Amino acid sequence: MLLVDNVYKAFGDFMAVRGAGLRVDKGELVAVIGPNGAGKTTLFNLICGQLKPDKGRIVFKQEEIGALPPHRICRRGIARSFQIANIFPRLSVFRNVQVSVLSQQRKSTVLFRPAQTIAVKQTREILDDVGLSAKARDVAGSLSHGDQRILEIAIALGNQPELIILDEPTAGMSPEETAGTMALIRRLAEERGLTILFCEHDMDVVFDVASSIMVMRHGETIIQGPPEAVRSNAEVQQAYLGGAA
Ligand SMILES: Nc1ncnc2c1ncn2[C@@H]1O[C@H](COP(=O)(O)OP(=O)(O)OP(=O)(O)O)[C@@H](O)[C@H]1O
Numbered sequence: 001m002l003l004v005d006n007v008y009k010a011f012g013d014f015m016a017v018r019g020a021g022l023r024v025d026k027g028e029l030v031a032v033i034g035p036n037g038a039g040k041t042t043l044f045n046l047i048c049g050q051l052k053p054d055k056g057r058i059v060f061k062q063e064e065i066g067a068l069p070p071h072r073i074c075r076r077g078i079a080r081s082f083q084i085a086n087i088f089p090r091l092s093v094f095r096n097v098q099v100s101v102l103s104q105q106r107k108s109t110v111l112f113r114p115a116q117t118i119a120v121k122q123t124r125e126i127l128d129d130v131g132l133s134a135k136a137r138d139v140a141g142s143l144s145h146g147d148q149r150i151l152e153i154a155i156a157l158g159n160q161p162e163l164i165i166l167d168e169p170t171a172g173m174s175p176e177e178t179a180g181t182m183a184l185i186r187r188l189a190e191e192r193g194l195t196i197l198f199c200e201h202d203m204d205v206v207f208d209v210a211s212s213i214m215v216m217r218h219g220e221t222i223i224q225g226p227p228e229a230v231r232s233n234a235e236v237q238q239a240y241l242g243g244a245a
């Protein structure tokens, strides 16, 4: 479904991503791990079009997307969440999701009409699915941090993506919230047939949930493979036990 092939990205003379590679097959739950500053968020920004690669190929469903703007990539079926929650804090929870459903349907102009009924069914389904129905009328900014991160996933679902990219979906969550969020992510993959790419610092979470793990260090891909292969890889052990980013 997604292939990142030998991609480079420099900020000035600092090379944040240098020759990274990644493969995501349909229905997989792929984790990207690596120390702080390894280039994970930069890689996600390259895939989603927020940044353009200096070199290398990014192919989604057989099409090169490296040069496309973010909204075109989104329309092709990739939705994402950000490392820092990215919601409309003064709109209701319901409205946050409805806006994203409408934007995917190219009906955003109806927001200027009293069109409360549009996309209501889909929005309700999504809120049900992620467990936020009871808070649908709440102002998004009043939600707990954990619920705001869940809302972000709901917003991404509103885009009806085939591939969803989550940048540290459990960052700042309590252990209970983390477990709930990962269970949700796993369920979304199973029930909706979604393909999920995420990065995460909690190794227990990663090894528990991911079907494939890609390890980054200094902007490079060290290895990608099933959890067992990654766990036993000497270079990975050294990167983590050695600690240096
Ligand atoms: N816009 C930018 N301008 C300059 N340097 C940047 C920019 N964005 C990222 N960097 C640098 O690129 C490197 C990779 O950053 P990135 O955010 O991709 O790391 P990360 O793996 O997501 O780290 P973390 O786990 O802390 O989120 C870091 O050294 C960072 O300081």
Ligand SMILES: [Mg+2]
Residues within 6 Å of the ligand: 040, 041, 042, 083, 167
């Ligand atoms: Mg990051």
